[in-house]
Amino acid sequence: MKLTVLYFARLREALQREREVVEVPAGVTTVTHLRSWLVARGEPWASAFAEVKRVRAAVDQAMAQDATPLHDGAEVAFFPPVTGG
Amino acid sequence: MPVRVQQEDFDAGAEISRLRARDPKVGAVAAFIGVARDVNDGDAVATLSLEHYPGMTEKALEDICAQARARWQVTEILIVHRVGELRPTDQIVLVAVTSSHRGEAFAACEFVMDYLKTEAPFWKKETTPGGTRWVEARESDDQARARWKEAGSR
Numbered sequence: 001m002k003l004t005v006l007y008f009a010r011l012r013e014a015l016q017r018e019r020e021v022v023e024v025p026a027g028v029t030t031v032t033h034l035r036s037w038l039v040a041r042g043e044p045w046a047s048a049f050a051e052v053k054r055v056r057a058a059v060d061q062a063m064a065q066d067a068t069p070l071h072d073g074a075e076v077a078f079f080p081p082v083t084g085g
Numbered sequence: 086m087p088v089r090v091q092q093e094d095f096d097a098g099a100e101i102s103r104l105r106a107r108d109p110k111v112g113a114v115a116a117f118i119g120v121a122r123d124v125n126d127g128d129a130v131a132t133l134s135l136e137h138y139p140g141m142t143e144k145a146l147e148d149i150c151a152q153a154r155a156r157w158q159v160t161e162i163l164i165v166h167r168v169g170e171l172r173p174t175d176q177i178v179l180v181a182v183t184s185s186h187r188g189e190a191f192a193a194c195e196f197v198m199d200y201l202k203t204e205a206p207f208w209k210k211e212t213t214p215g216g217t218r219w220v221e222a223r224e225s226d227d228q229a230r231a232r233w234k235e236a237g238s239r
Binding site: 062 | 137140145166201203209
């Protein structure tokens with residue numbers, strides 16, 4: 001399954017990238033699976049996800065939960081709690 | 086367009102005039118303007134940089150408008166949110182709601198702001214004497230959003 005992963009704000013800075021396209025193995029089917037898979041790749045993902053508190057996610061530009069399912073071609077974003085307004 | 090994300094400043098008076106000119110049944114306009122402060126968490130703030138998630142931001146704001154429309158009898162809702170580099174006293178966000186009566190307009194305007202603060206993908210970074218830092222989300226914003234759940238359906 002191929003996914004486009006986006007990062008914003010503190011997470012984008014910590015990773016020094018705003019997007020990447022990843023090919024994930026069959027077992028990665030939810031937001032929480034993807035996060036664990038990214039962290040398991042090592043640095044810089046392990047440190048970045050550890051240092052940003054309460055990382056939130058969106059799938060296809062809608063707020064997602066840990067169990068939100070992924071699909072081939074999905075756009076998944078990770079970011080800190082929002083601070084607009 | 087009921088939802089706009091832009092770098093440019095906005096003229097709240099002109100926006101409201103345009104919004105209510107569309108319907109003679111409008112009897113109330115409630116508006117909120119968020120402004121950049123020169124202090125945050127005890128430190129002087131020189132500049133504010135606003136980042137967002139293009140595409141999702143507009144969807145999130147439109148979804149918040151739809152939720153407000155489902156709860157209150159409002160005529161129009163307008164959200165204008167700025168991004169990019171801002172300074173203290175600059176306007177950040179405008180929410181304006183028109184309705185037949187004030188109660189609906191007041192409530193919908195506050196609801197939209199409370200949801201925007203916790204659901205719309207914007208992030209602020211501020212420059213202080215100690216350097217730049219990302220603004221931390223406030224628990225009080227989550228509490229402000231939560232009270233609408235107790236009061237209603239979502």
